[in-house]
Amino acid sequence: MIFIDATWPGDWPQKFLMHDLLCSNPEEMIYDExxxxxxxxxxxxEGMMTVDERWEKIVEERERKVKENLLKEQEAKNRENARIMVEGGAPTQMISQVTEYPVQEVERMKSEYQKTGTIKM
Incomplete structure (x- = not known):
């Protein structure tokens, strides 16, 4: 991988190309293409619509991934909180409220912990 300081003021072969890539006004660009x-x-x-559609898709995909990751993180926290609370002997209803797991699931966890000393999540 090659890194280029596009703002370097000296003479170099890619100077005008970098100028065009950094330029926000097409009228000031050097290369016709x-x-x-x-x-x-x-x-x-129509060009602006093409760019807008692409950006919209990129943003939507990024938002979806962020939400997905947040849900995974929250689920991992809920599992860990449930484990700690079951091991600590917290009431079933409290564990259910904190973790948003159904009461039946919490009861299953408690029963499993009493039998085996561990909890499968």
């Missing part, structure tokens, strides 16, 4: 594509994506309605 980049200028044309940027103009299409930034100025023309």
């Amino acid at each position: 980049i200028r044309k594509r940027s103009t299409y994506l930034k100025r023309k309605e």
Whole structure:
């Protein structure tokens, strides 16, 4: 992998390419291909819609993954809290309220802990 400091002011072969890639105004770009594509994506309605749709999909996917990870983390915390509370002898109703597990599931955990000394989650 090669890293390039695109802001380096000296003369170098990719100087104008980096200028165009960093440039927000297509009219100031040097390379025609980049200028044309940027103009299409930034100025023309159909180009802006293409970019908007792509960004929308990227954002939606990211939000979905974040929610999924949060749910997994919360479930792991609930399992750990249930285990600690069962081992500590907390009342069934309290464990159910804290972890949002059904009372029957908490009773199963307690029964298993009493029999084996462990809890399968």
